[in-house]
Amino acid sequence: MGCWPIAGMTSVNVNDKDSRATLTAAFESGVNFFDTAYCYGANGESERLIGEVLGANREEIVYATKGGIHWTEDRQRVHDACPDTLKAECETSLARLGTNHVELYYLHAPDPAVPIRESAGAIADLIQAGKVRFAGVSNVNLQQLRDFQSECPVTAIQPPYNMLQREIEAELVPYCLAHDISILVYWPLMKGLLAGKLKRDHVFEANDGRAKYPMFQGTEWRKNQDFLDELRTIAASIGKTVSELVVNWTVQQSGITAALCGAKRGEQITETAAAMTWKLTPGQLQQIDEAITRRGAVVTKSAV
C-alpha cells in the first residue's frame, strides 16, 4: 500500500479515523508492504499512523520509507539529501514508526546540490548501523542509479509506472533485470485515474492535487476516458473491476516487482488487494496491450 494519500496533503476528504480504517483494511486484505516517506504529511502523519495502526503486527510487515525531501512551515517542498540530513530524518522516521529499523530506506530523489554518491554513502552507513536493512533509490535515471550503486548496494528502485507512463521500460527495467534490482512502481493507478471510477464529467475540487496535471484536463482527459471505456468493457467481461485489471496488468510486466497502490478508504485498498489473488491470461493481457497502443503512451512530468 502506498501511504501518501493518508497524509492528506493533496487528497481531499482525508482524516485520521478513515486512514486508520484504511490501514487496517489493507492488513486484513493481505497487504504486508507499506510505503511511506519522511515528507508524507507536514509532520510525518503517514509514518505516525502506520506505526500506531500496524505496530502490533510489526513482525509480519515490511516498512519502506524515504528521506531527502521535507516541507518548510509555509508548505514549500525542499530537497535536502546531505548525509547528516538523511541520517537525522531516518532517526525521526524510526521514532514515528515506532521501530528500531526499517526493511527498506530510499533516497527519495537526488538532491541537485549534493552528489548522489554522498547521499548513498549515508544510507550505506545506516545499513551498517542496523537502522536500515536494504537501500533503495527513487526518481533516478540510469546514470544516477549507477552512481548511487558505486557507494551503496541497491535492492530496489521506485519509479513512476503505469499503463500510460512506461518510460522506464527503455533503460531502467533491462538494467534492473540484469542486476537483480527490484522495481516497486508508484502511480500504478495514475493517481486514481486508472481506478476507472472518475466519471467523464467529474469536477475536481479546488484542493484536489490532481487537477493541475494535464492527464486530468482537456483532450488528454477525453482520450483517457475513451481508453477507460475499453478497460471497463474488458474488466466487465471477466468479472473484475478496472483497478483490479490495472494492478494485475502492472505486476505482470517484465521486471516489475510490486505495484504501490495508494488508497484513502478501506474499500479502495481491499479492491486493489484483490488483484493479488488471480492472473490475467496471455489473451487478456494482449487485449489490454492493444487498447494501450490505441491510446498511445503519454509523457507527464514526474512527482518530484
Ligand SMILES: NC(=O)c1ccc[n+]([C@@H]2O[C@H](COP(=O)([O-])OP(=O)(O)OC[C@H]3O[C@@H](n4cnc5c(N)ncnc54)[C@H](OP(=O)(O)O)[C@@H]3O)[C@@H](O)[C@H]2O)c1
Ligand atoms: N517516490 C516518489 O516520489 C513517489 C511519488 C508518488 C507516489 N509514491 C508512492 O506511490 C504510492 C501510489 O501513488 P498515489 O497514492 O499518489 O497514487 P495511485 O496509487 O496511483 O492512486 C491512489 C488514489 O487512487 C484512488 N483509488 C485507489 N484505489 C481505488 C479504488 N479501488 N477505487 C477508486 N479509486 C481508488 C484514490 O483516490 P481518490 O479516492 O481521491 O480518487 C487513491 O488516493 C503513494 O501512495 C506513495 O507511497 C512515491
